[in-house]
Amino acid sequence: MPPDHTPSAADWRRALARFVAVIPHTRALGLEVLEATPEGVTLRLPWHDDLLGDAPRGLVHGGVLTMLLDTACGSAVLPALPAPEVCPTLDLRVDHYRPGVAGQAIIAEARVVRVTASVVFTEGTLRQQAGPLARGIGNFVRLGPRNTPPGFAEALFAEAPIDAPPFEESDHA
């Protein structure tokens, strides 16, 4: 991305689709990016039976919701910075309103609340058809340009398909 070019919403949606597709865990789960702007991101986790935490009762594992909030809040960080930086999660707090149920996609919305020199403060929510499932508050550390690998921004906005390391197709049923 040239430095004088401000990415459009479509640029960011593509960039974050690449971002979640290069993460082996979210790629394996087929996580989709519906929207991405500096104001926030919307992701969609399609249903898969491996997301269950209580199979007989058909309830989603609470850890799936934490994983999804971590991913959504972390994705929201990138478009909100002056230039993309690697930002690991410092801490995360999740409130569970109700358990997720089997058979429905989970929608994640996240936004950056505040950016400081060293930390990015975010919040996110999860929902299914029936309503809200959980809320998350995540803080991310800014590693700065010095600790961000060269070519990170270019890789996000590249046209070519992502050259991700190979991984085995999931077969844990």
Next chain:
Amino acid sequence: MRDGFHDVEWLARTRAEGDVQAWLALMPYARRIGVTAEADPDGEGLLFRLDPREENVGNVLLPALHGGVVAAFMETAATLDLMLAAREPRLPRIVDLSIDYLRTARVVPTLARCTLLREGRRLGNVQVAAWQEREGVPIATARLHFVLGDPSAR
């Protein structure tokens, strides 16, 4: 009624036998990320392990485990530990979780141990510590609240 967490007799029996495998068998996401449990060789409770799977990676540059997968591992550990350590058969339902990421989680085996800090009549508080190389160097700590459900009330 089918075997399941809400089946009081099944829950009491598996608990008396310490059959944590039977509980994990009903938790597909925990199995997918590779959570296992064994009797703690250094204590009375359980020692949990997260398998270092390629699919658990969240950062390919480092590489490092996905922080959310580490959290899901620790939540699974807290749930199972509470089910075994509670005074009577209980069905924990998570209320909230707070996790601090202390160090990069490398793609190597991760271990965790839990402490039940409070078991009230309705709520429980569990603390979890996860480490890789040495227990004294945790990669993450978490604390969770659970509603302690009565398995017979459904």
